[in-house]
Amino acid sequence: MRVIDLIHFGIEQLELAGVDQADLEVNLLLGFCLKMNRSGLFLAATMEVDASRESEFLTLLRRRADHEPTAYILGKKEFWSLPFLVTPDVLIPRPETEFLVETVLGVIKGRPSQSGLALDLCSGSGVIGIVLALETVRTVIAVDLSAAALRVARMNALIHQVADRFVLLQADLFNAFIPRPIFSLVVSNPPYVGRHELQVCVQPEVRDFEPWLALDGGKDGLDVIHRIREMLPRLLRPGGDFFMEIGADQGPAVLELFTGENGLAIFDQVEVLPDYTGRDRVLHARMMV
Numbered sequence: 001m002r003v004i005d006l007i008h009f010g011i012e013q014l015e016l017a018g019v020d021q022a023d024l025e026v027n028l029l030l031g032f033c034l035k036m037n038r039s040g041l042f043l044a045a046t047m048e049v050d051a052s053r054e055s056e057f058l059t060l061l062r063r064r065a066d067h068e069p070t071a072y073i074l075g076k077k078e079f080w081s082l083p084f085l086v087t088p089d090v091l092i093p094r095p096e097t098e099f100l101v102e103t104v105l106g107v108i109k110g111r112p113s114q115s116g117l118a119l120d121l122c123s124g125s126g127v128i129g130i131v132l133a134l135e136t137v138r139t140v141i142a143v144d145l146s147a148a149a150l151r152v153a154r155m156n157a158l159i160h161q162v163a164d165r166f167v168l169l170q171a172d173l174f175n176a177f178i179p180r181p182i183f184s185l186v187v188s189n190p191p192y193v194g195r196h197e198l199q200v201c202v203q204p205e206v207r208d209f210e211p212w213l214a215l216d217g218g219k220d221g222l223d224v225i226h227r228i229r230e231m232l233p234r235l236l237r238p239g240g241d242f243f244m245e246i247g248a249d250q251g252p253a254v255l256e257l258f259t260g261e262n263g264l265a266i267f268d269q270v271e272v273l274p275d276y277t278g279r280d281r282v283l284h285a286r287m288m289v
Helices: 003-016 022-034 038-043 051-065 070-074 095-108 127-136 147-159 195-200 223-234 251-259
Strands: 076-079 082-085 117-121 140-144 166-170 183-188 236-245 267-274 280-287
Touching: 003 022, 003 051, 022 038, 022 051, 022 070, 051 070, 070 076, 082 127, 082 147, 095 127, 095 183, 095 236, 095 280, 117 127, 127 140, 127 147, 127 166, 127 183, 140 147, 147 166, 223 236, 223 251, 251 267, 251 280
Parallel strands: 117 140, 117 183, 140 166, 183 236
Antiparallel strands: 076 082, 236 280, 267 280
C-alpha cells in the first residue's frame, strides 16, 4: 500500500475501535515504522511502503485498536520537550504533571537555593526528578515502591546524563528515612485515583494497561495522600516546600487535610493551585520556619 492508503486504513480501524484522535495516533505509529515525522508522511503520501514495514505498522495498529497506549507500543513519551522511556511498569507522563513541575520551578527558582535534599516521591519513570535535576542542578533522591519502575527511571537518568545526581531508592514513601528534617523540597505525584473510578470510569487505556500500584488511591483516592501528610512534617525542613499533584475534585479535601488538625501550626502556607483548565491540580505547602 501507499503511505496515504495506510493512513486512511489506520484511521478507519481506530475510529471503529473507539480510539480518540485516530488521525494523530496513526501518524505516530506509521511515522515510527517509517522513521518519518508528520510532515515527512505528508510529503511521502504516494510512496509505496515495502511489505515488512507495512506488516510492522499493521501489527502496531492492531495493538492500538485493542486500546494499548501508543506510548507503551513505541516505548517512549515526550515530557518537558524531552524523550523518556516508558514501559507498562510506569505511568505514562501527562500534561498535568508538566504543570506540577512548572509550578515547582516557578516557586523555587526565584529564591536563594536552600540547603537540604530534594525528593521525588512516588517517582515512577523519574520524569519529575530528572527535570528538576536538569533545571536546578540539584541532587534528587527518587523513591518508589516498585523496583521495576526504578529500573525505568535509572535508564532515563542515564539518557539525560543526570545519573550522578539522581539517587534511586526502593521504599514505601518515607519509610526508608530516619524521621528528621532532611528535605528542603519534596515533590510527589502519588496514586490518587479512587478505586471505583479506576474500575468503571477511566478509559481502558488506563484501566487495563497502566500500573494500578501507581494509580489506586483507595476508596476516595486519598489513602496515600493521608500517609504522606502524616509523615511529611517529620522530614521537611523549616521553610521547606512540598508540592503534590492531586485529582481535579480533591482540592477541598486535600486543603482541609493540610490545614486542619493543627496543620496551620505546621505549615505557614497551604494552597491548591488550578491548572490551565481551571481544575484543582497542585497542592503547595511550606513548612513553618
